[in-house]
Amino acid sequence: MCVAPPTDAAHRVAARQREGAIDVQRRENAGLLFALAGFVLLSLGDSVIKTIAGAWPGTAVALTRYAIGVAMLGAMLAGSQGRAGFRMVRPRWHVLRGFSVALATICFFSSLFLMPQAEATALTFTSPILTALLSPLLLGERLNRASFAALALGFVGAVIVLRPTFLAVGAAALLPLLSALGMSLLMIGNRAVAGTQSALSMQFFVALLALPVMAVAAMAGHLSGFPPLHIGLPDWTIVARCAIVAVTATTAHWLLFMAAERASAARIAPMTYVQLLVALVVGYAVFGDLPDALSLLGAAVIVGAGLLLWRSGRTVVATTD
Numbered sequence: 001m002c003v004a005p006p007t008d009a010a011h012r013v014a015a016r017q018r019e020g021a022i023d024v025q026r027r028e029n030a031g032l033l034f035a036l037a038g039f040v041l042l043s044l045g046d047s048v049i050k051t052i053a054g055a056w057p058g059t060a061v062a063l064t065r066y067a068i069g070v071a072m073l074g075a076m077l078a079g080s081q082g083r084a085g086f087r088m089v090r091p092r093w094h095v096l097r098g099f100s101v102a103l104a105t106i107c108f109f110s111s112l113f114l115m116p117q118a119e120a121t122a123l124t125f126t127s128p129i130l131t132a133l134l135s136p137l138l139l140g141e142r143l144n145r146a147s148f149a150a151l152a153l154g155f156v157g158a159v160i161v162l163r164p165t166f167l168a169v170g171a172a173a174l175l176p177l178l179s180a181l182g183m184s185l186l187m188i189g190n191r192a193v194a195g196t197q198s199a200l201s202m203q204f205f206v207a208l209l210a211l212p213v214m215a216v217a218a219m220a221g222h223l224s225g226f227p228p229l230h231i232g233l234p235d236w237t238i239v240a241r242c243a244i245v246a247v248t249a250t251t252a253h254w255l256l257f258m259a260a261e262r263a264s265a266a267r268i269a270p271m272t273y274v275q276l277l278v279a280l281v282v283g284y285a286v287f288g289d290l291p292d293a294l295s296l297l298g299a300a301v302i303v304g305a306g307l308l309l310w311r312s313g314r315t316v317v318a319t320t321d
Contacts, residue, residue: 031263038255058110098209104182116289123176160298
């Protein structure tokens with residue numbers, strides 16, 4: 001039996017398939033670069049926030065950063081979508097999202113004032129693990145064996161990281177874990193409203209609804225009589241730094257959205273751990289902070305737990321800034 005040689009049409013089809021595969025690979029590579037840039041920007045923004053330590057309370061910093069962010073996002077939303085962009089769908093879930101991001105941001109910013117950035121960042125990486133734990137309760141999802149293993153591993157890593165910090169600053173060392181809890185609730189809220197509105201609308205609503213919570217927290221801290229939470233008149237450089245973080249965080253979120261359009265969430269998820277590397281480098285170079293060997297081990301255990309959870313198909317990316 002003779003086999004007919006490939007025709008010109010078959011060659012053209014094969015060539016188009018090869019070109020299509022190359023285009024897909026290029027898009028995914030571009031998506032990973034967008035994600036890398038986005039996560040690096042978020043970590044650099046955390047470093048800018050840390051420079052305010054001792055000059056202004058974390059509650060006031062969070063409120064100012066988000067007030068500027070809401071103004072920016074509102075202007076962008078009005079210009080791109082008009083009134084339609086401001087119609088809120090499933091408001092109860094948006095309220096949860098706003099409360100969650102307020103909790104996450106206030107606790108994380110405050111933790112940056114009290115402990116090395118790398119340790120605070122490492123502890124917030126327990127967020128995907130907490131999300132896996134809370135999802136069955138709030139969304140009816142089921143945990144698999146890998147999720148249970150990741151939960152146990154993440155808990156061990158968190159205890160290792162907390163060991164020296166808890167001795168140094170006491171219960172305040174738990175702030176990054178509260179931030180991780182806030183991010184977990186945010187991710188669950190994001191799942192509940194996914195696909196109902198544009199990404200820009202989602203970003204605007206979460207910032208807008210976080211503002212009242214941050215305002216109440218800032219006022220309560222100010223009236224508490226606790227000196228570190230007293231809100232005095234800030235130096236202009238503090239407001240400028242808050243504005244810088246608002247711009248970098250908004251840009252980072254846009255980059256992550258661009259990444260999600262080009263690469264799958266499964267490929268993007270591990271890129272979030274670049275934040276820990278940036279935190280280590282900047283923390284040592286700028287603030288002279290270098291976690292001890294056990295803290296680095298604990299961070300590695302937490303990252304390992306997150307990667308295990310990602311491999312089981314349940315990890316979601318979370319950002320607070």
